[in-house]
Amino acid sequence: xxxxxxxSFPLLIFSEIVRSMGFVEILELSQASRRMLNFINLARISxxxxxxxxxxxxxxxxxxxxxxxxxxxxxxxxxxxxxxGQMKVNNIRIDVCSKDATQQIINCNSHQFGYGLVHILTHxxxxxxxxxxxxxxxxxxxxxxxxILCHSVFRKCDYMQIRGRKETLSNEDCEYLLEKTQPTTGxxxxxxxxxxxxxxKVSRFLRDSNIQTLxxxxxxxxxxxxxxxxxxxxxxxxxxxxxxxxxxxxxxxTDINEFLHQWIEGNNRKLRCFQLDGFKVAPDWDILxxxxxxxxxxxxxxxxxxxxxxxxxxxxxxxxxxxxxRNKNGQLATVVHHSEFLDFLVCSDRIPE
Numbered sequence: 218x219x220x221x222x223x224x225s226f227p228l229l230i231f232s233e234i235v236r237s238m239g240f241v242e243i244l245e246l247s248q249a250s251r252r253m254l255n256f257i258n259l260a261r262i263s264x265x266x267x268x269x270x271x272x273x274x275x276x277x278x279x280x281x282x283x284x285x286x287x288x289x290x291x292x293x294x295x296x297x298x299x300x301x302g303q304m305k306v307n308n309i310r311i312d313v314c315s316k317d318a319t320q321q322i323i324n325c326n327s328h329q330f331g332y333g334l335v336h337i338l339t340h341x342x343x344x345x346x347x348x349x350x351x352x353x354x355x356x357x358x359x360x361x362x363x364x365i366l367c368h369s370v371f372r373k374c375d376y377m378q379i380r381g382r383k384e385t386l387s388n389e390d391c392e393y394l395l396e397k398t399q400p401t402t403g404x405x406x407x408x409x410x411x412x413x414x415x416x417x418k419v420s421r422f423l424r425d426s427n428i429q430t431l432x433x434x435x436x437x438x439x440x441x442x443x444x445x446x447x448x449x450x451x452x453x454x455x456x457x458x459x460x461x462x463x464x465x466x467x468x469x470x471t472d473i474n475e476f477l478h479q480w481i482e483g484n485n486r487k488l489r490c491f492q493l494d495g496f497k498v499a500p501d502w503d504i505l506x507x508x509x510x511x512x513x514x515x516x517x518x519x520x521x522x523x524x525x526x527x528x529x530x531x532x533x534x535x536x537x538x539x540x541x542x543r544n545k546n547g548q549l550a551t552v553v554h555h556s557e558f559l560d561f562l563v564c565s566d567r568i569p570e
Contacts, residue, residue, distance in 0.1 A: 224256060232260035240279060240289035241318050247344050248305045254343055261346040264288070266375045267338070271362065272355025275330040277337060280529075289321045291337065293330040300326075306333075306340035331361065335368045342370060349375040351528075352398055356381035356408050359390060366397040374398035376439065376528060378405045385409045388418055391434075403439025403460075403528065410444060416452045438487075439527055454479050459487050460527050464494040470504040473559070477509060477552070480561075481544045490525045491561040499554045502540065506552075511542040518549060519564045534560050 223231065223246075235243060235257055243262070247254045268278040275293035280286060298314035304323065305311075311333045315324045325333060342348050352374055354362065365371075377400040379386060386408045395404075416434050434440065440458040442448075445466040453468065454476055473493070479485065514521075514536050523534040539553030539562075549564040 224253065228256070228259055231256060235260045236262055239318060239321055241316065241321050241323060243344065244289070244304075244323075244341075247340070257344050262344065264345045264348060266349045266351040267341065268351045268353070269334070269338075270353035270355075270378075271330065271358055272353075272380060275327055277334070287321065289323070291323045291325065293325050293327040293333070295327045297326050297328075298324065307336040309333075309336050311336070331365050335365055335370060338370045339368075342373070349373050349401075350398075351376040351378075352400075353378040353380055354394060356384035356386060356390070359394075363393075366394075371397055372399045374400045376400055376403045376405075379408055381408045382443070383409075385411055386414070387411045388413065388415050392418060395434075400437070403437045403441075404434065405439075405441035405443075407443045410442075410446050412447070414446070416448060417455065441527065450475065454484070456485055456491070457487055458491075460490045460525065461488070462492045462494075462527065466493060466495055468493065470500050473500075474505050474507050474509070477506070477542075477561070480550070481509065481542070483545055488561075489563050489565070490523070492525075493559045494557050496554055496559045497557050500559060506540060506542070509542050511540045514539040514541055514551060514553070519551065523551070523560075523562045523564075525562075534562065536562065 223234065226234065235246070238246070243257065247257050264279055265281065268276070268280070270276050270278075274295075277291040279288040281288060294314060300312040300314060302313040302316070303310045304313050304325075311325055311329055313323060313325055316322070338350070350371070350373055352371070354377065356379055377394065377398050379391070379394065386406060388411065391406075391414075418433065435452065435455050436457045438459045440456075440460070441462040443464045445463045447467060448463075450468070450472050453463075453472070476485075480488065518541060519536065521535060521537055523536055525532045525534060534553065535555060536551050536553050538555075539551040539560075541549060541551050543549050551560075551562045551564065553560050553562070
């Protein structure tokens with residue numbers, strides 16, 4: 218019985234067959250020939266952002282839409298392992314230590330991470346439709362990563378994490394990372410910040426040859442800074458994010474009161490959820506809500522539980538002990554204290570009668 222050649226099928230049928238495969242199988246199939254790679258590209262296989270991390274672990278991971286089920290993991294092992302095969306991507310060969318098609322895992326040796334990362338991502342860019350990355354960079358590895366991050370493939374970044382809680386992020390290094398990865402949605406900073414760190418420092422993004430974009434950290438849709446330090450109040454008032462999680466700050470109830478008054482006047486229009494940690498006890502509400510007309514949380518105005526989605530994680534915040542107030546446009550907000558956090562939550566819709 219003669220075998221059926223996959224490329225003999227019409228594109229529509231070919232696309233359905235390929236989409237039903239596991240990601241390891243798709244990756245292997247794409248290495249068969251340039252013609253096969255071109256057909257897979259025409260199948261327009263979409264994926265969620267590809268997660269890339271380096272440091273204690275060097276991994277490339279793709280999850281499903283809910284970010285709960287792993288589709289493929291390519292890990293560069295720190296402990297060298299015997300080579301059992303090779304993976305040909307972007308016209309180069311990467312040694313493979315082990316492969317598990319059932320678990321969708323490919324293991325390579327870590328010394329090839331810098332060499333292989335660009336080639337694997339460039340090859341994946343030919344396979345998947347509208348591919349984007351979520352990148353986690355360990356700050357201690359930045360010097361060794363500089364030559365790698367210069368590749369244009371990293372400009373498809375959607376979200377970036379700067380890691381290394383014992384490291385200090387300078388203005389220069391932050392600007393370099395923003396320029397090379399050009400994240401479009403958000404940034405999380407887990408490292409310390411230099412004493413002169415400038416949240417308003419402008420970076421110039423060049424997404425294509427005709428458009429130059431000026432960007433500040435305060436304008437990311439998603440912003441998380443674990444060690445806020447001595448962030449000026451004026452920078453906080455310039456916050457233009459939808460979701461912001463800020464920690465280890467020096468703001469007082471008086472500062473927050475000034476921020477809330479600014480929101481009431483119609484500023485910070487994009488803001489939906491703003492969280493400050495560092496409030497081990499409930500704030501002085503008389504100071505925090507000074508000269509703000511407010512009421513206790515009203516179940517007829519908004520639901521008790523607020524769902525906040527920073528990236529893929531959803532946090533449920535209980536508003537029962539919160540205080541409600543409105544801005545001059547009638548938009549409802551609740552400020553509530555729980556655990557060590559003070560949350561400012563903007564309600565988009567009123568509960569229907």
